[in-house]
Amino acid sequence: MPHLLSARDDAFPALILRAEHVHHALQNHTFASSPVFAGKTIALLFYEPSTRTRVAFESAAHHLGLHPITINAQSSSIVKGESIRDTVQTLCSEGMDALVIRHPREGASEVAAHYASVPVLNAGDGSHEHPTQALTDRLTLQLAWGDLKGRKIAIVGDVAHSRVARSNVWSLTQAGMEVWLCAPPTLLPPSFAGVKTTSCLSEALEGADAVMTLRMQNERMEGGLLPGLGAYVRDYQINASNLRYANPDCLILHPGPINRGVEIDDETANSAQSLILKQVQHGLAARITALEFALNGV
Numbered sequence: 001m002p003h004l005l006s007a008r009d010d011a012f013p014a015l016i017l018r019a020e021h022v023h024h025a026l027q028n029h030t031f032a033s034s035p036v037f038a039g040k041t042i043a044l045l046f047y048e049p050s051t052r053t054r055v056a057f058e059s060a061a062h063h064l065g066l067h068p069i070t071i072n073a074q075s076s077s078i079v080k081g082e083s084i085r086d087t088v089q090t091l092c093s094e095g096m097d098a099l100v101i102r103h104p105r106e107g108a109s110e111v112a113a114h115y116a117s118v119p120v121l122n123a124g125d126g127s128h129e130h131p132t133q134a135l136t137d138r139l140t141l142q143l144a145w146g147d148l149k150g151r152k153i154a155i156v157g158d159v160a161h162s163r164v165a166r167s168n169v170w171s172l173t174q175a176g177m178e179v180w181l182c183a184p185p186t187l188l189p190p191s192f193a194g195v196k197t198t199s200c201l202s203e204a205l206e207g208a209d210a211v212m213t214l215r216m217q218n219e220r221m222e223g224g225l226l227p228g229l230g231a232y233v234r235d236y237q238i239n240a241s242n243l244r245y246a247n248p249d250c251l252i253l254h255p256g257p258i259n260r261g262v263e264i265d266d267e268t269a270n271s272a273q274s275l276i277l278k279q280v281q282h283g284l285a286a287r288i289t290a291l292e293f294a295l296n297g298v
């Protein structure tokens with residue numbers, strides 16, 4: 001079954017190639033969906049809030065001729081205590097052809113895939129993985145640079161709770177990038193093979209070709225991990241003053257949602273080097289590619 005649960009999936013490199021092709025077809029208004037998708041129905045099962053990911057999956061479904069049904073946990077039988085297993089089996093019995101799931105707990109998409117009789121796509125599971133965001137970000141960097149090999153990226157912020165960081169580590173190291181993770185010591189993950197970690201922002205940004213900043217994911221954080229937001233802003237905010245350590249044409253990424261004035265200042269978020277809205281735009285090609293893969297193989 002072609003589930004997409006992780007950026008480590010064997011299919012990931014092929015998905016990147018396909019996403020680039022889909023992106024250009026969308027740009028040229030030549031994207032044509034295969035008739036195999038027409039009339040199929042997919043469920044978007046969201047146990048957590050979402051704007052970008054949900055809209056991109058819904059829009060991708062429409063581009064493919066699929067019917068998306070979005071289920072918000074707050075307005076479903078989940079609030080009556082239904083388990084993931086029963087919700088997934090119910091949706092499969094209702095004739096869904098694929099399930100997209102976002103859940104606050106790590107491993108939830110694997111549980112869903114275990115019980116589902118149709119492909120499952122992970123739209124973010126706790127602090128674990130977010131493969132379609134990694135697809136979006138890799139596509140964004142490839143469109144900017146072509147080859148990523150040897151380029152340095154610093155991923156800065158609440159790395160410990162970030163599924164985006166985790167999936168990007170797999171994807172960007174696989175592409176040959178030099179990946180640095182930078183956060184206060186309490187927000188750095190224990191260790192990551194092939195990745196450099198530091199709590200010193202100037203070290204992480206030194207010669208960086210790109211920086212990806214992350215939100216404080218308070219919903220996944222135990223209290224007391226930071227002495228105060230003021231100190232965090234002083235030491236880790238991405239702004240013109242800190243960017244002097246990076247390459248002059250350093251690209252700025254953020255998976256959203258942004259907290260302006262915290263992890264990034266307004267000027268940097270709006271700058272010509274910022275690819276933040278490009279990431280959002282490229283999210284559509286990434287989700288079209290992911291749904292094509294799940295429903296039809298690459």
Ligand code: NCD
Nearest residue numbers: 052053124130215255256257
């Ligand atoms: C992120 C997420 O939900 O994982 N956003 C996204 O999907 N683009 C990042 C976050 O919540 O901070």
